[in-house]
Amino acid sequence: MTTKEKNFSAALAGLIEIKGFNPEKLADVSGVPPHFIERLINENFDKLPPAPYVRGYILKIADALNTDGNALWQDFQKENELIKKSGAYDHLPHNRFAPKKISRKKIILCGILIAAFAYLAFRSDNLLGRPNLYLATPAIDEITSEPIIKITGQINPKDAVKINSQEVFADQNGNFEKDLNLQIGLNNIEIKVKRFLGREIIENRRVIYAPLNQNNNIQQNDQR
Numbered sequence: 211m212t213t214k215e216k217n218f219s220a221a222l223a224g225l226i227e228i229k230g231f232n233p234e235k236l237a238d239v240s241g242v243p244p245h246f247i248e249r250l251i252n253e254n255f256d257k258l259p260p261a262p263y264v265r266g267y268i269l270k271i272a273d274a275l276n277t278d279g280n281a282l283w284q285d286f287q288k289e290n291e292l293i294k295k296s297g298a299y300d301h302l303p304h305n306r307f308a309p310k311k312i313s314r315k316k317i318i319l320c321g322i323l324i325a326a327f328a329y330l331a332f333r334s335d336n337l338l339g340r341p342n343l344y345l346a347t348p349a350i351d352e353i354t355s356e357p358i359i360k361i362t363g364q365i366n367p368k369d370a371v372k373i374n375s376q377e378v379f380a381d382q383n384g385n386f387e388k389d390l391n392l393q394i395g396l397n398n399i400e401i402k403v404k405r406f407l408g409r410e411i412i413e414n415r416r417v418i419y420a421p422l423n424q425n426n427n428i429q430q431n432d433q434r
Contacts, residue, residue, distance in 0.1 A: 219253045
């Protein structure tokens, strides 16, 4: 151990003695652990903690001794070759109660997921719900003498509608229509509405086509 190291410890011990302190009393006044003060006085520099702790303790000691803390710290750095330098891999003890740093990528990913879930929740009914159908014509069990009947109704414009398995396109308000050729007698018409990823509903209509020049018995037989 060099003379300079002894000079620092001796100078510190001299300051403590001038103030009428001993290590225990200095510890009470400064709040620095007494074993740390004893290690400085007894030149046990190899048992000191990392530099950030040493600097903080020396500043507290200097304040209690009414001396320049920065100067005392600089003298200690110059004269002590055994001080534990705080490098890139030398960190202060981890505080388990301190909030953990979250990476920017995780924050962005969480933001995207939250936005996606919010969008799905907002659009869930349009994507997964049950479709609605308002069928204006034909009426239930309609009888007509015309060979063509017009199927009209309204749905959610985001849903799909099929009439007898043929896709029909609705306008921007969900209104749709289709002309259907009828056969003489009973005609079964199936209107199917499907929501994208959601449920499907089916409504059936029966239409009896009875031309005016046909015997009325045809109508009666088809209704049975």
